[in-house]
Structures are given as structure tokens and as C-alpha cells.
Amino acid sequence: xxxxxxxxxxxxxxxxxxxxxxxxxxxxxxxxxxxxxxxxxxxxxxxxxxxxxxxxxxxxxxxxxxxxxxxxxxxxxxxxxxxxxxxxxxxxxxxxxxxxxxxxxxxxxxxxx
Numbered sequence: 001x002x003x004x005x006x007x008x009x010x011x012x013x014x015x016x017x018x019x020x021x022x023x024x025x026x027x028x029x030x031x032x033x034x035x036x037x038x039x040x041x042x043x044x045x046x047x048x049x050x051x052x053x054x055x056x057x058x059x060x061x062x063x064x065x066x067x068x069x070x071x072x073x074x075x076x077x078x079x080x081x082x083x084x085x086x087x088x089x090x091x092x093x094x095x096x097x098x099x100x101x102x103x104x105x106x107x108x109x110x111x112x113x
């Protein structure tokens with residue numbers, strides 16, 4: 001098993017521990033889409049307390065990657081919901097989980113088909 005596969009298996013196991021209902025296939029595809037970000041300790045998590053981080057998620061992932069055209073307010077609400085779903089006490093909100101939940105929320109799984 002390669003390094004990427006090991007990382008994906010770890011993400012799948014963590015999602016199950018957190019009680020997240022995300023398909024293994026979607027998590028795997030999101031992880032592959034993130035590329036080298038997976039291996040960077042700072043970049044593989046989302047800091048819900050950092051406004052600039054959440055702005056980056058909104059602009060680069062929701063608007064550019066997913067192609068969403070909803071209002072900033074609607075996108076911000078979705079981001080906050082995912083922050084809460086991953087747990088306010090969880091200091092290591094993995095980007096793979098975060099993005100997969102957003103993909104599911106906006107029914108954009110087809111982007112990873």
C-alpha cells in the first residue's frame with residue numbers, strides 16, 4: 001500500500017470514529033483531488049476559527065472547484081454547519097472530511113465522478 005492509500009485509509013477510519021456518514025469512495029476522490037495538501041500538517045486541516053481560512057474555503061473550493069453561485073451568506077452558513085458537524089472541540093478538522101461534507105451538502109458528487 002502506497003503513502004496516499006495509507007493516508008486515505010486513515011481519513012476513512014477517522015471519519016467513522018467521528019460518526020460522519022461519507023462514502024469511502026467520495027473521501028478517496030476528494031483526497032486525491034487535494035494532492036500534496038494531504039501531506040502538509042498545516043494544510044490538511046481547516047481552522048474554523050480563522051476567518052481567512054474560511055474565506056479561502058469559500059472562494060477556492062465552493063466557488064471555483066464546485067462552481068457554486070449562491071450568495072456569500074448562504075455559503076458562509078454552510079461552512080459554519082460543517083464546522084459544527086465536525087465538532088467544535090475537534091481541533092483537527094481534516095480538509096478531506098470538510099470538503100466531502102460540503103460536496104454532499106451541495107449535491108456536487110458528480111464533480112468527483
